[in-house]
Every structure is written in structure tokens, then in C-alpha cells.
Amino acid sequence: MATIKDIAKSAGVSVTTVSRALNGYSDVNDKTRKLIEDTAKQLNYSPNTLARSLVMNKSQTIGLLVSELNRSGAKDMFTYEVMCGINDSASDVGYDLILFSTNSVMQKQKSYTQLCRERQVEGVIMQGIKMDDPYIKEVIDSNIPCVFVDVEVEGKDVGYVTTDNVFGAQMAVKHLINLGHTEIAMVNGHDQAHVSAKRRKGYERELTDAGLPVRDTYILNGEFLEPMAEAAAFPFLQAHPEVTAVFCASDLMALGVMRAAKRLGLRIPEDLSIVGFDDIVLSEYTSPPLTTVGQDKYQMGYEAAKLLTSILKNDDPNQKMCVLDNRLIVRETTAPPRK
């Protein structure tokens, strides 16, 4: 590997000049710059980012911390799409991404912050992390710039991006109400997700706005998992033939209740309307295709990285958060209730 020294020697100049030439400083003659560039090319030189980072104290990398980068078919596509956005945005501004796996074993040995500091990442994006994760506090307390996706925390050099979950939920429920439903249940995710509270809030708000009662018994817990949702929905739907619609806090759980409905012989949407949340790829392919409220996951990732890099540039981001709109996507799991 050719170094800057080799170039200097070969071109008969000092390393200082090579460095300054290659980095576009103005105090180097065009001729020598040309010469240096040529010998650099000829020696097949590429700069050593490690050395540069070390001296400049800037690594030009941002860490990506995914709670559990695993294959659980579930939210995967969510994670993936967010990652794509992050990646694109980061590469726009010349940052590279380093992936921290939080393998359960490793997590015991090294804390998040430790990982970040060792690798000298300038900032970190945290995704898919639960609200009760002790490391959230740790990361915030460390002064590593950080942006969360879907966890609303704020602080010095920390921000978040999310979507307007309560309004999203309201749209979903309103759609159901407009169709004529009055007995609308909800399958929510677990309490450790920030979005759960929001979506529930939207559900309740829209119900009361429409003058409908909100019943605690109508709110089930599906843990954000398909089988859990199915398990919760099955006895519920059996016991409550009066409910004609259910709003699910995630598409995956919607799949679960669809399955439960089928087992009960309920036709969708004639007997039961269902609307999900997320607009995962799958939802387009179920039969019938799922009505849902769609989040632009790519955009979330893109904005997350953008927010982080703006924090890093320290151009005083007056906005340390970013909440994106989402939209109702009406497909075929919703219809007026049968009278």
C-alpha cells in the first residue's frame, strides 16, 4: 500500500505538500499539484482513513444500532427499508455506516456506548429499540449524538424521527366509522413500544370524537406478533360477535386476526373489516389485500440520517425531531358492516 510518504519521496516534495495538494488546499502550485496527483495515481494510492480519522478526531462513520437484527420474518422489511434510507442519506454526505449487532451475548460484555466509543463513530442511529431498554438512558447520557427512530426522546444532541401515529390511527378508525362501523376493536402492540401508546390514543380519540364509547375490553394485546394477535383475537371475536371491525397497530398483527377470522368462518370484509398499520410489503399480497395506514419507512431512515448529520455539523438544528405524515391505503379488507 502506497502511503503519502511514498508519494512525497517519489515526487520529491514533502509530505505536507502532498497532503495539502491532495486535499485541495490553495497554497500549492498547479504544476506540483499535477505532479503529485499523477504520482499518486501511478502508485495506486488510496488514503488511509484510519490515520486520517485518528488525527482529525472525526471518523466519518455513523453507527447503526438495530435492537435485534434477526430473521424473525416480522418487522424485517421495516428494518430493511429504514436502513436503505439511512444508507442513502448517509452516503450523500460522505458518511459510512457501521453496523452494530447487539447479539445477546455481546450485549452483556459491552454496552452500546462502549461499542460506539471504541469504533469512534460520530453519531448513532437507534432503531427497533424498546422503550424500557436500559441502554437508551445510557446512550443519552453519554454525549454521543444520537437519533432514535420511533422513540420520542430528546436531549442534548439527541433527536428522533417518527410518524404521526395518533393521526394515523385516527385516519384508520375514521375510515371504519365512515363505513358505518360502531363496534370497533383494537389489537395493540406491547407497551414497550412508543408507537403503541400513540396509536391507542388515536384510536380512542377518534372514537370519542365520533361520540362512540371506548371500551377497555375492546383493546387486545398482540405483542406486535402475528401468532399472538391471532391467539388474542380468536376468543375475542368468538365472544364478541357484535364487533364488525378491528384496527390493528401493525400489519403483522392484522395478518394474525385475519387468520383468526378465517378460523371462525368470518368473511373479510363482509363480516369483519380489518385495517392494519405500517404497509409492509406483505399487506399488498394477502387475500384480500390489507387496508392499512402506510408509513414511508425509507423516508424515516433518510430523515433519521439527515437529522443526525445535521446535528453532527452542529448547525444548530432547531428541529431535533422529525415527524412524518402517513396515509391511509384503502385496499380490500374494509367494507360497510352487514346489517
Place this chain on the structure above:
Amino acid sequence: MATIKDIAKSAGVSVTTVSRALNGYSDVNDKTRKLIEDTAKQLNYSPNTLARSLVMNKSQTIGLLVSELNRSGAKDMFTYEVMCGINDSASDVGYDLILFSTNSVMQKQKSYTQLCRERQVEGVIMQGIKMDDPYIKEVIDSNIPCVFVDVEVEGKDVGYVTTDNVFGAQMAVKHLINLGHTEIAMVNGHDQAHVSAKRRKGYERELTDAGLPVRDTYILNGEFLEPMAEAAAFPFLQAHPEVTAVFCASDLMALGVMRAAKRLGLRIPEDLSIVGFDDIVLSEYTSPPLTTVGQDKYQMGYEAAKLLTSILKNDDPNQKMCVLDNRLIVRETTAPPRK
């Protein structure tokens, strides 16, 4: 950030001793080691990997090069699952992953190898790259250790992992033949994918093994894309009512021909049997659920990283390749042909 020097000063020893103490060398007294460890903890020290990498000339990172890390719903889950495997395997041996986006713009400016060398990655895994990509050669020629997924290249310090694509295809076609089909078409992917050739080979071999003719006109090109497959299949199925089954080189394309079949009023599987390849998450949810040959994508990633790290350790990996088995997953898109 506390450095090793700070510890040295605070503990009243030399940096050498601190380094050796922290790295578990034997020539340091238990007492001093304890002292050093304590002050390290107290100063909240974490080592600077950059500096270490620089001097040791080992970055403990492997690069991950994904052809186009984009949201095209397509193979995404494929990429993602492979990534999970890579991640787990890499973290098992203490390697971190750095993600190289090959944003089209950037690709012009910096070659793959350049990226790798700048970031001082020790090796790289390439995924989703086309056979005609000029950079394949570049990477091989550079002496950066490298393993490809689904591209069969070999060389010094380069290996690959893939699945037994021809046998997979054979299983698929045999299944069709066993059901009684004789007029079996194939929708293949583009020529730039290594797997295309393999799967076609399997298709043809199984056909001839069964004494059936292989007709070039029965082989369509779907470019690995759903709409393309649909576009190709529609007129073909219209013109060839005699074909009762089609084998697709990817699940995504299978979705396309399902769509085409539906438009033509063909029932699946009564009028047309379809089998795909990959076992993407979606295939379980289509209606009817897709029969396919499943690849363990996670495992592919896992083995890829394992292979790479073994190359890096230089324990003379007698096997510079890894081909995984795959299995036929019979779901509901295949049935005997109607007589």
C-alpha cells in the same frame, strides 16, 4: 475521552505497562494490573480502535457490498436475511461490519476496491452483484480477501457461497413431472445472474432425464422482476394453452405469472401449476400459497462471513467455497394437470 496515557499518569506507570496490562500479557504484576484496571474503569476508558488498527494494521472490520441497497420491494428480504446471517457470524468472531453503499453516483467516483482500501477493511462480502459487473474483476485482482454470494468465482483469497441451484431446479421440475405434467415452461431471470444458468440447467436436465423434450420457446425471460415476468407470461400462456405448469427462477417472478394467469382466467393450481425459487416471505402469503424451492438465506450469509473470516485467519481453508442444500417446499400452487 480518557486515553491510555491518562491511565498511565493516574496510575503512575508507563503506557507500555498499561497496554500490556489491559491486553492480558503475563509480564505485569497482579497488583499493578488490578490498579490499572481499576483506574481504567474509573476514568471510563475505552480503547481507540482506530489507533489500534492503525498500528496493528488490522481493522477487525469486514466490508459489506450490496449491489444496490434499495427499496425495490423485490429481493430485499433476500438481501436482508443474508445480511442477518453475515452479521451474526461476523460478530461471533469479533468483526464489525461496514456497509458500503454503491450509490450510483458514488460508484463513478470511487471503485469498490478504493472504498475497501480506504476504510482498511480486511475483507469484503459481495452480494447481489451481477456477473458482468466490471468491478468483480477489480476486486479479485486487488488482493483483498473476498467472498461472493451467488457468484461462482475463485482465486487467491476469494471464495463464494451459493446453493445447489441446479439440483434445486431439478427438484422443482421433478415435482411437476411426478404430478403428471409434461408441458412445463420456465421463466428465467436475466443472464447476468449466475443462478440463472444453473437453474436453467437443472430444468433442462430434469426434463431430458424424464424423456421430455426441452423447447427453447418454453423458456421466457422475466429479468427477475415481477412485472417483467407477468408481461412475458401473459402472451405466452395465451398462445400455449397446452402448458400446464411453469417453473420460475424466483418467487417474485412466480408472483408475476400468477398475476398473468389470473388475468387469463386460469385457476391455480387446477389449470396451471406454478413453482418458484427462493422461498421469500411473501410466498407463504400469496393465494394460493406458493410452492417453491427454499434457500436458507440466513445460512448463506452466515457461511459467507464464516468463510471470509477463515480466509482472513489464513488457516488455509481447503474449501474456498460453500454450496448449501435447498429444499422443495410444497404449498398450494401445484397439482396434477387437468385431463
Place this chain on the structure above:
DNA sequence: CATAAAATCCGAAACGTTTCGGGTACGAGT
């Protein structure tokens, strides 16, 4: 022609580690 100002270059220190080649002290063996 003298001098100021610009243009161009360079030496050396610094970033945080690891490691090589010693050095000192102390007890044991003769």
C-alpha cells in the same frame, strides 16, 4: 532598487495505540 506582499513549500508535532529491545531488582545457586 528596496521592500512589502503574495505564493509556495517544508519540519515537526500530534492523534492513541502496540511492540521491540532493553533495564532494574531480587532471590537462588554455587
Place this chain on the structure above:
DNA sequence: ACTCGTACCCGAAACGTTTCGGATTTTATG
């Protein structure tokens, strides 16, 4: 008392950059 071995420790160089402060040369200005 001398040497030797062992246990423990340290100074300094090295990794490949950037950058501060200054040095030298050239050009412009009076």
C-alpha cells in the same frame, strides 16, 4: 561474593495522516 534467571517494568519508535508555524522564493508596489 558472583552470576544467573525470573519477574516486572519502561523508553522510544512506529502506524499514516493533518496542521501549525515558519521559511524561502517570486512578484508587485513604491
